[in-house]
Amino acid sequence: xxxxxxxxxAAVASVATIGLFAIPEVAHAANVDITVxxxxxxxxxxxxxxxxxxxxxxxxxIADSTGKVTIDDTGAASLVVAANGYQTKVVTPVAxxxxxxxxxxxxxxxxxxxxxxxxxxxxLAADGESGVFYATTDAQPSVWRTTDYAGTWAPVxxxxxxxxxxxxxxxxxxxxxxxxxxxxxxxxxxxxxxxxSLYFSRTYGNTWTKIDNYNTVTGQNKKHFWVHGGxxxxxxxxxxxxxxxxxxxxxxxxxxDTTPPSFVNVTATLxxxxx
Numbered sequence: 430x431x432x433x434x435x436x437x438x439a440a441v442a443s444v445a446t447i448g449l450f451a452i453p454e455v456a457h458a459a460n461v462d463i464t465v466x467x468x469x470x471x472x473x474x475x476x477x478x479x480x481x482x483x484x485x486x487x488x489x490x491i492a493d494s495t496g497k498v499t500i501d502d503t504g505a506a507s508l509v510v511a512a513n514g515y516q517t518k519v520v521t522p523v524a525x526x527x528x529x530x531x532x533x534x535x536x537x538x539x540x541x542x543x544x545x546x547x548x549x550x551x552x553l554a555a556d557g558e559s560g561v562f563y564a565t566t567d568a569q570p571s572v573w574r575t576t577d578y579a580g581t582w583a584p585v586x587x588x589x590x591x592x593x594x595x596x597x598x599x600x601x602x603x604x605x606x607x608x609x610x611x612x613x614x615x616x617x618x619x620x621x622x623x624x625x626s627l628y629f630s631r632t633y634g635n636t637w638t639k640i641d642n643y644n645t646v647t648g649q650n651k652k653h654f655w656v657h658g659g660x661x662x663x664x665x666x667x668x669x670x671x672x673x674x675x676x677x678x679x680x681x682x683x684x685x686d687t688t689p690p691s692f693v694n695v696t697a698t699l700x701x702x703x704x
């Protein structure tokens with residue numbers, strides 16, 4: 430496994446502070462129209478992620494006030510549709526029409542001081558797709574995303590609506606304050622750390638997976654990096670650099686890769702990268 434860690438490392442970029450949570454509107458224009466609805470009608474601000482057959486994100490959009498989105502279905506194999514108060518749904522194949530979400534049987538999330546929430550330190554990151562950004566705030570929900578250059582913001586699904594993510598199965602973010610948010614250069618890839626855990630998503634934050642052994646990442650001043658290496662970028666690794674060492678986890682980058690991710694201490698193995 431450690432041979433995978435010796436691939437080249439790419440830097441993670443950050444972006445300037447922006448305002449949060451304006452009125453929804455659609456930014457993408459393409460050739461498939463979809464309406465997101467529930468038992469009581471259209472669902473505004475639902476988040477739709479478009480995936481290819483390998484599970485890679487290729488497009489994303491937030492529904493307008495009537496629940497409508499327009500996406501580019503080129504190479505699309507499935508959709509992941511999420512909205513607070515509803516269970517996240519995977520739709521296959523991709524086709525024009527209505528996607529109906531089921532009301533969550535869990536405790537419904539209530540918003541608290543969402544408008545104007547203060548962004549956390551290291552709480553703003555740019556996605557690999559133009560116009561997509563993520564923010565962590567001191568409000569609840571804590572993790573938000575936009576697909577239209579901050580014109581529209583929506584929270585990611587939490588355990589108030591769907592089953593909480595584990596290392597073995599994708600799910601929702603837990604209901605606890607998030608800290609740093611960071612991305613790779615690949616569209617749809619975003620990760621967030623809480624006090625004791627780290628979660629990553631390859632679906633623009635619609636579904637998340639926990640990385641085991643984050644509690645073994647010791648030291649102060651943690652800084653996170655998600656990098657891709659190899660001749661075709663096929664090695665996907667999250668590094669955490671702290672005051673005492675360097676830790677790494679191999680991130681599954683395909684729906685066929687079912688090995689649960691886990692952090693290991695690579696300070697001795699990759700000493701040349703830690704200084």
